[in-house]
Amino acid sequence: MFFATKNVNKFNEARRILAEYSISVAMIRAKTLEVQDDNIERIAEISAMNAAKETNLPVIVEDTGLFVEALNGFPGPYSSYVYRTIGIRGLLKLLWGVEERKAYFKSVVAFCNPEEKVKHFHGVVYGKIAEEAKGSGGFGFDPIFEPNEEPGKTFAEMTIEEKNRFSHRARALRKFAEWYKETYIP
DSSP: OEEEOSOHHHHHHHHHHHHTTTOOOEEEOOOOOOOOOSOHHHHHHHHHHHHHHHHOSOEEEEEEEEEEGGGTTOEETTHHHHHHHTHHHHHHHHTTTOOOOEEEEEEEEEEEOTTSOOEEEEEEEEEEEOSSOOOSSSOTTGGGEEETTSTTOOGGGSOHHHHTTTOHHHHHHHHHHHHHHHHHOO
16 A cells, blocks of 8 residues: 655654554555635545556555635645645634634545545534643644644644544545455455
């Protein structure tokens, strides 16, 4: 199994989760289009199809969005771009003075075996945006996202094992792993 990504942190999370199912995964940096779309499922699907076509290998691609209710779902599918441009400080500025800070991370894992239809697997974790960045672990918006499962604690304050118990990515990858084992492993 191959995971098409340039994000080593994302790959390390995936590798640990898939290992729970005895699925080995290698990271490949296949050239993929930088898809801009309002739908993270479509982004993951197009990226998976491109990576499978480029490599002629079975691949998974994962795309995530952070959806903040007070910002009408922003940054959503543009989370990576928003992180690179305004960052955590910029997102916190947008929420300055806002009491209702509900948010959720949504992950879509797309699996593409060349010459087959793409399969999608979804995972969501609900929580809120912290008042300030906390913790030194994780990546992306992890320092400001407090999942409902651990109130008052951001993803960045957790070990990778703690985060992988219930994160959006872990939930999507576990759904994929269960399907993959049932479909491809005798």
